Amino acid sequence: MADTALSGLSALPHIGMQTQPGGGVTITERYGLGIATMQARQGQDVSLRERIRQHFLLELPGRPAIVRTGSVSFTGIGPHHWLAVSAGGGHLFSSSLRALVTPLASVSDQSGGYVVFRVGGRAIRDTLAKGFPIDLDPRAFKPGDAATTIVSHIGATIWRCDDGADGSACFEIALFRSLSQSFWEWFVSSAAEFGYQWQGTTQQ
Amino acid sequence: MSEFVYYGDPVQRPDPVAADAPRRFYEAVYLRDNPAGPHEELWYHANGCRGWLRVSRDTRTHDVLGASFAGK
């Protein structure tokens, strides 16, 4: 039966090993993620928070921010509305999340709907500033902060990860998968002056 | 074009069966205070959470004086 199992594809299968010398920024696609949006039902916010607290031992953010536990994260993307991401699990993640929070919240699977890119490097802020209209300065946008906004006309949610070992910044960007080619074109033209390296997909 | 879309003055829909409904609809749809100074207005977070905001903004300086969810 192995033949019939569907395996996920990279959102950018045709990129190959693209590099522009300069070493300014890196970009990776987080691959094989379980992604779901979760929206509290009317008046169930408190109960939902309690359920999530018990199960994941974390507090759902009440603002644009990301919280993590183990391999799962929740990002506030609107009032009573979160983006849940699990490293691995694919669409099965949303099924288990739905089972956990029904009837307090609605869950929709987005594993094939969104793509998550991880970007970093010493010139990453200068690169992102060309497309994101928000202030990503370290004083304004701290590790764990998130924003649902646009990048070069493309709707996106961005959050700041912990800085890399060399002190360079790291962000993750979730956007609709069907727009990943547009994003890619914007990204490489914006990063060209600094140099970039496509690091392929990563299973985490 | 950008993250938020401007919708303009938050007007109450007049009572359609009131005796002076045509006049009130005309006023609600077509007339504006258009103040130079604080202005109450609706913004739609189109490329974001798709929520509606009621924003108070100074039209002379573009300073945002306050914002709340429009539904509330």
Add this chain to the structure above:
Amino acid sequence: MRYSLLALARQAFRGNRHWQPVWRDTEPRPSYDVVIVGGGGHGLATAYYLAKQHGVRNVAVVEKGWIGSGNAGRNTTIIRSNYLLPGNEPFYERSMKLWEGLEQDLNYNAMVSQRGVLNVYHSDAQRDAFARRGNAMRLAGADAEMLDAEAVRRMLPFLDFDNARFPIKGGLLQRRGGTARHDAVVWGYARGASDRGVDIIQNCEVTRFLRDGSRIVGLNTTKGTIRCGKVGLAVAGSSSRVAKLLGLKLPIESHLLQAFVSEAIKPLIPCVVTFGAGHFYVSQSDKGGLVFGGDIDGYNSYAQRGNLPVVEDVCEGGMALMPAIGRLRLLRSWAGLVDMSMDGSPIIDRTPFNGLYLNAGWCYGGFKATPASGWCFAHLLAQDQPDPVASAFRLDRFETGHLIDEKGQGAQPNLH
């Protein structure tokens, strides 16, 4: 003094030291037959035609700043009469005809340049819409030509014709359209009015209306009280503010429109070009700079200062249409305060107050209207009857349903 070749030569031989100011800057007298509020193009043109066509010379134009400091001095100078609807097109064609004789009439060089206005189209549906518009123009006596892609290519070979998303399929050309020097238009009308006895009073803001019941009998200004028989408002983006002094609510929102000028380059763009798939239009000034603009900023504002998302949007439109300009540097940008009406068309009408007349709602397109607006507003002020070509520009049309909505957008001014 009349300008002529002889006058030019005479002044040149005398070292150009004897030129006179072009118009008289005056202080207010106690009363006038007519006071025009607003010293933009429309106010000054109104005063000029009142004096010239109707013999009404006891007239003042009061301006809160200096003349031409509003939209008249901020616009991108495009003149055209390529409207669709019967309420609009005859009016704008009247304006075009007045432009064609303006410099002789005013004896003033307004640099009217009929270099052509070309609207490019990118799809079959857009071609049909432009063909319809072109036919409407011709029915009103204006000129219009449909060009195919090859004809556009001969005019502007550097456009991105084969753009995958927005290929250029052709254009609607009005050869008689073009540009005029905006502040020369202001000065020319000011001179013509001033020569005929009109007082032009600067730094004079109207702060209050004096009433006798529902009749307006005078104005309080920052230069004192002025009594008058009639008042004509031509304050563009400030219309609601001034009307509010009387508790009058208008079908108008004030919005921002930005304009841009690049560094100068050799002659590249022979006409006015508008992009059909985004908000961008451009012409090249005689000094060589590209003068361009796009959409309004989209929210009510009195700031006369634009924001960056629109700068980006306009530049993206420019790059999509003519990638060749990608390395040009922007020299300057600014914004004006445009009076967006609820259907995108203007108002030239009486008001609920006796003796008060309104000229407003010009949106982002009232420069081209300057001559006809002045002509028709003067007619209304002098005769108490609208000029036939402006008879659709009624203030009550929003209540009666006789909208003139070129774009079919409804009462959403930021979409017009």
